[in-house]
Amino acid sequence: MSFSADIHCQAAELLLASKKVLIFTHQRPDGDALGSSFGLKYFLEHNGIKAEVFIPGSIPHRHTKLFSGFFSRISAEELSTFDTFAAVDCANPARLGVPDFLTIDALRQSRFINIDHHGGNSMESGFFNLVSPDSSSCCELLVDILTCAGKEIPEKCAQFFMTGMMTDTGCFRFSNTKAHTLRTAALLLEAGAQLEPIVNAVFFSKPVTQMRFENELMQNHLKFASEGKIAYAVIPDELTEKHNFNIKEDEGLIDLLREIDGVIIAVLLYHGPGGIKISMRSKDSRFPVGPVARAFNGGGHELAAGATFEGTAEEAEKALIAKLSDLFA
Amino acid sequence: MSFSADIHCQAAELLLASKKVLIFTHQRPDGDALGSSFGLKYFLEHNGIKAEVFIPGSIPHRHTKLFSGFFSRISAEELSTFDTFAAVDCANPARLGVPDFLTIDALRQSRFINIDHHGGNSMESGFFNLVSPDSSSCCELLVDILTCAGKEIPEKCAQFFMTGMMTDTGCFRFSNTKAHTLRTAALLLEAGAQLEPIVNAVFFSKPVTQMRFENELMQNHLKFASEGKIAYAVIPDELTEKHNFNIKEDEGLIDLLREIDGVIIAVLLYHGPGGIKISMRSKDSRFPVGPVARAFNGGGHELAAGATFEGTAEEAEKALIAKLSDLFA
Numbered sequence: 001m002s003f004s005a006d007i008h009c010q011a012a013e014l015l016l017a018s019k020k021v022l023i024f025t026h027q028r029p030d031g032d033a034l035g036s037s038f039g040l041k042y043f044l045e046h047n048g049i050k051a052e053v054f055i056p057g058s059i060p061h062r063h064t065k066l067f068s069g070f071f072s073r074i075s076a077e078e079l080s081t082f083d084t085f086a087a088v089d090c091a092n093p094a095r096l097g098v099p100d101f102l103t104i105d106a107l108r109q110s111r112f113i114n115i116d117h118h119g120g121n122s123m124e125s126g127f128f129n130l131v132s133p134d135s136s137s138c139c140e141l142l143v144d145i146l147t148c149a150g151k152e153i154p155e156k157c158a159q160f161f162m163t164g165m166m167t168d169t170g171c172f173r174f175s176n177t178k179a180h181t182l183r184t185a186a187l188l189l190e191a192g193a194q195l196e197p198i199v200n201a202v203f204f205s206k207p208v209t210q211m212r213f214e215n216e217l218m219q220n221h222l223k224f225a226s227e228g229k230i231a232y233a234v235i236p237d238e239l240t241e242k243h244n245f246n247i248k249e250d251e252g253l254i255d256l257l258r259e260i261d262g263v264i265i266a267v268l269l270y271h272g273p274g275g276i277k278i279s280m281r282s283k284d285s286r287f288p289v290g291p292v293a294r295a296f297n298g299g300g301h302e303l304a305a306g307a308t309f310e311g312t313a314e315e316a317e318k319a320l321i322a323k324l325s326d327l328f329a
Numbered sequence: 330m331s332f333s334a335d336i337h338c339q340a341a342e343l344l345l346a347s348k349k350v351l352i353f354t355h356q357r358p359d360g361d362a363l364g365s366s367f368g369l370k371y372f373l374e375h376n377g378i379k380a381e382v383f384i385p386g387s388i389p390h391r392h393t394k395l396f397s398g399f400f401s402r403i404s405a406e407e408l409s410t411f412d413t414f415a416a417v418d419c420a421n422p423a424r425l426g427v428p429d430f431l432t433i434d435a436l437r438q439s440r441f442i443n444i445d446h447h448g449g450n451s452m453e454s455g456f457f458n459l460v461s462p463d464s465s466s467c468c469e470l471l472v473d474i475l476t477c478a479g480k481e482i483p484e485k486c487a488q489f490f491m492t493g494m495m496t497d498t499g500c501f502r503f504s505n506t507k508a509h510t511l512r513t514a515a516l517l518l519e520a521g522a523q524l525e526p527i528v529n530a531v532f533f534s535k536p537v538t539q540m541r542f543e544n545e546l547m548q549n550h551l552k553f554a555s556e557g558k559i560a561y562a563v564i565p566d567e568l569t570e571k572h573n574f575n576i577k578e579d580e581g582l583i584d585l586l587r588e589i590d591g592v593i594i595a596v597l598l599y600h601g602p603g604g605i606k607i608s609m610r611s612k613d614s615r616f617p618v619g620p621v622a623r624a625f626n627g628g629g630h631e632l633a634a635g636a637t638f639e640g641t642a643e644e645a646e647k648a649l650i651a652k653l654s655d656l657f658a
Contacts, residue, residue, distance in 0.1 A: 062590075172501045172514075173528045182515035185501075186508040199502045200612050205590040208557075215544050228537075261391075261534040283529050 011130045012149035014113055015040075018084035020050040022074075026090040027097045028248060029059055031202060034067045035164025036088035036115075036138040039157045043146055046154045052082075056097045060249050065201040066163055074099050084111045087125075089138035089164075091118035117141050136176040139164030143184050155192030162193035167202055175285070175303065203252075210250055213243035218256060224263075225321050226328040231257040232267035232321065234313050240270070254281050265289060265324055269309075269316055276309040276316040280324075287327045295323060340459045341478035343442055344369075347413035349379040351403075355419040356426040357577060358388055360531060363396045364493025365417035365444075365467040368486045372475055375483045381411075385426045389578050394530045395492055403428050413440045416454075418467035418493075420447035446470050465505040468493030469513050476516070484521030491522035496531055504614075504632070532581075539579055542572035547585055553592075554650050555657040560586040561596035561650065563642050569599070583610050594618060594653055598638075598645055605638040605645040609653075616656045624652060 025033040037053045044051040053070040093104040112125040119133035135141040139161040257266035268279045280289040288302040298307020309316040354362040366382045373380035382399040422433035441454040448462035464470040468490040586595035597608045609618035617631040627636020638645040
């Protein structure tokens with residue numbers, strides 16, 4: 001097999017030379033992970049190649065309207081029928097959603113295609129890696145790859161890829177939106193993607209219980225620091241239980257704080273496995289939260305980062321707000 | 330002067346052949362009206378042509394960060410120094426924001442350039458009209474016109490035009506977003522437009538008082554009909570006064586109802602001049618609100634429409650919800 005010079009075309013050739021592909025993504029998959037997985041699956045099937053998606057566990061409720069038809073369990077015997085494995089949108093092996101018996105070492109030695117947009121990706125397949133930190137989303141990257149192959153993108157795939165692009169860019173609002181991102185989205189519209197179902201399923205499907213939880217949180221637990229530049233809330237367990245709230249289902253919760261006039265940094269603190277979970281967003285590149293997260297042994301992006309604090313919520317709040325306030329000192 | 334075949338190029342030629350342009354737009358200008366007005370003004374000035382924007386009254390608070398430098402008053406003498414008038418983003422003479430002494434008849438007989446994206450535009454300049462209902466926004470249309478001229482779009486203009494495009498498309502979420510819209514936005518990003526300031530000013534600048542108003546409204550006044558398919562709220566005057574709320578400043582209020590899972594039609598009713606103002610949004614083209622608005626002598630688009638009801642709030646609520654419920658019968 002001869003390779004095209006461009007790495008995107010190499011990726012396309014390798015994928016299209018597969019016989020049967022099992023697609024993995026990161027645990028607790030979001031819109032981009034799901035759009036990438038299902039978009040790739042259906043593209044391969046459209047081109048006569050068998051493909052399946054594996055996701056351990058469930059997917060967020062609002063995504064169930066758009067995504068279905070995946071394996072949650074697989075036997076070693078079934079696994080052996082696949083000649084190729086693909087990882088999409090996953091930055092490191094610890095987060096990869098694979099069957100318990102499949103080790104990263106085994107994967108790395110197989111025909112394993114790693115496609116991702118997170119800088120610092122440590123999947124390190126021994127076969128093929130394409131990591132593109134400039135891509136807004138793994139979906140955008142996959143469109144680059146698949147269009148390389150000179151193949152049309154079927155409407156169903158276009159819809160999946162558009163979903164991932166819209167969720168990872170916050171509907172083209174976040175700074176990862178580049179001119180190429182918008183042109184890729186234009187291409188997907190022309191391939192038949194429709195915005196309305198995505199927007200309704202992803203942005204306009206808030207359960208009433210979630211709405212009531214959010215109202216009560218904002219009415220009773222919202223605090224400010226640094227003259228309103230920092231807005232934060234410590235989510236009490238009682239409130240979560242009262243409304244049967246699951247924070248994994250509410251990626252947009254922190255935006256309620258972020259959207260307040262004058263607020264530059266929005267913070268949520270809540271109880272989770274391992275300690276107090278901290279989630280932070282900054283509206284202004286001059287006041288990044290990435291370094292603050294790293295100071296608490298966490299990580300993420302410069303404007304969206306998090307950490308886990310071992311201690312009480314009061315201790316977490318005190319230490320964190322002091323650190324964030326220093327940004328404005 | 331010879332005209333280019335394409336009407337966009339004709340518009341560009343006429344604008345660039347002007348000596349001094351006074352730009353009008355619709356009353357209570359929104360992001361697209363402001364982006365169009367100021368984008369056009371600075372483009373003309375960049376090309377050595379004097380231009381001013383006229384806006385009677387004030388502009389919404391969240392837009393004051395981005396738009397400034399316009400006339401609110403002008404004398405007949407000053408007006409006579411302009412050789413050209415332009416109307417952008419205004420569908421009809423009644424809504425045009427002009428000085429009291431300037432009649433539509435006088436405008437129609439002058440060198441008056443009418444540029445708009447509303448189908449059914451009735452400005453009817455006797456000189457030049459370009460109405461493009463397929464454009465997502467007047468800003469998108471202006472970019473089409475100005476790029477025709479073979480001139481670069483300066484960064485400042487790109488920023489203004491991007492603002493208008495983002496507000497009229499709800500950040501590329503509404504169905505007026507086409508492939509051409511996204512490609513135009515890509516072009517503006519390359520011309521130096523930045524999303525972050527627009528997103529922050531337009532979407533992430535909610536005053537705390539507004540947030541408190543919204544919370545209280547949703548907690549205490551939200552109602553449902555047709556098994557949750559209709560969500561509505563009658564805004565009491567006492568609540569508005571308590572939080573010093575101005576509905577004109579909160580275009581996004583109805584989205585709080587629209588975003589609830591299961592809701593197809595969202596409705597707000599509030600007291601205004603002339604009666605009870607009705608504002609409706611539909612999430613699904615199969616259940617349009619346009620016809621319902623027209624049944625109440627109102628109007629608008631199929632998925633976003635309104636009316637004014639002469640009577641009490643209770644009467645309005647009863648009549649309207651009955652009519653909307655019929656859609657789901």
